Amino acid sequence: MSLEIIYQDEWLVAVNKPSGWLVHRSWLDRDEKVVVMQTVRDQIGQHVFTAHRLDRPTSGVLLMGLSSETGRLLAQQFEQHQIQKRYHAIVRGWLQAEGELDYALTEELDKIGDKYSRADKAPQPAVTHYRGLAVTEMPVAVGRYATARYSLVEMLPKTGRKHQLRRHMAHLRHPIIGDSKHGDLRQNRAAAAQFGCDRLMLHASELSLAHPVTGEPLTLRARFDATWMQALSHFGWRGILPMNEDLEFNAPDVQDELNEPDT
Template identity: 30%
Template sequence: MTYKILSSSIIYINEDMINQRIDNFLKKKFKNIPKSMIYRIIRTGKIRINKKRIKPNYKLKIGDNLKVPSIKIFIEEKKCFYINNYEKKLLNNILYEDNYLLIINKPSGIAVHGGSGINFGVIEYFRSIRPLDKFLELVHRIDRDTSGILILAKKRTSLISMHQQIREKKIKKEYIALVHGLWPHNLKKISEPLLKVCLKNKQKKMFINNNGKISETYFKIKKQYSCTTLMSIFPKTGRTHQIRAHTSHVGHPILFDQRYGNSNLDQIIKNKINSTRLLLHAFSVDFVHPSSSNILHIEAPLDMNVRNFLQNLV
């Protein structure tokens, strides 16, 4: 463990910051600071707005002058990814961008944000190369090993609009996955509740459990091979690892899924074709643009390695 001092700073609240509770704003802005410390410095009056003490539920207003004191924080040493490693993989994979949204085709193996042993992800990368952008946040998340569509909001109004569409289930997503075995033609829907459990190695895993959250996934067969099936998958809810847990539950795990898969079946495929990446890809998304109200349809093509992999299957 190492530590660093965050020097005192003054933040001027603009239109992209307003209407947030001060505690939530500070938790997002200073992710390395423990929540308990944030509440302590608010409670003790070290956080000031317009030179006055405030409570954690204070909502930011345009023109507010927020003063943050010097803070000593401890940082866990994590595996480092350098910006140059992301340059080609991310900048060449921008699918759509305007003043409101940034949509990329995220490669497999890159995290959407820092954490779980790394200190750099997609959101940190774009913030680092675009320091003049006042606002940049993830609209949603996809697993580190899953490739495909990832949406970032460039305005708070865009983030609010997209989150409302997610809550109202108005965003339609299609995933492509290659699963083990011959998927039954009559299995078109899985509705099994998912419960998140923290394992001893600090990993999180979803289990089918009646105490879990309602989860619903629809399936359509694209192509069947001798011992695998290429699927189109349409999640209606957005639970953690939902697709991976549901496919595994019915005995057809996704190829090379180290958490929910079948290593013995994976090894048989690996011996024939040299590939080990999770074969799950966020292929398309449909949603209402937060500003124009037009319906957008965005597709993320499969990378060449996956296409070559599929062409060699029998």
């Protein structure tokens, strides 16, 4: 299977990472056959170097360098919060406000992968700007409620803590649909059964940065996959994000308006 290349020049390549794909192999998933880095390497015929990552269930823009030096420069931009990241999510309930959540997060540790990490670290600053774009109420009974409410939300993380967006939305009592760890299990099951939302409904829609070599402004956008498009149709939200409908790919001069781990 080949990946959709959003952008490529002599220094960079960006792909639209599918949900369910690992960015790179780890010793926890050494038998995994579907890995972005290896697939892109085979697809373009040269090595790639990661500068950031997206968690396995998250889809969207993944940017890589075509040399270790370019990868290092990109990573530096991410670390210094010089790259703006824009995400979209479908969440439980009606979220119609716009605001900035400044809510520190204690680091989440994996039982195996982080077994040697300190468990007593102080909470780390975490800031997310969020904006409700649309709401809907569907005639689907969930728990004691006769209907189910959903919102389409745009998020701009100002920091890059582990699972930041998932945890911040859960803190606002609007967990992201499909979030098995921080979400609402009954809502997740209902959304999967009724609307095909059988994955984490979190998409890295856009990255905006200064090109690490040329300095030119660069905006990279990733279209939504079929699961997202089906949900947008069910909820009457097609057209709210028109860039998804007519986006042209492989255009090195894409520019527009205007940080690391998948938040």
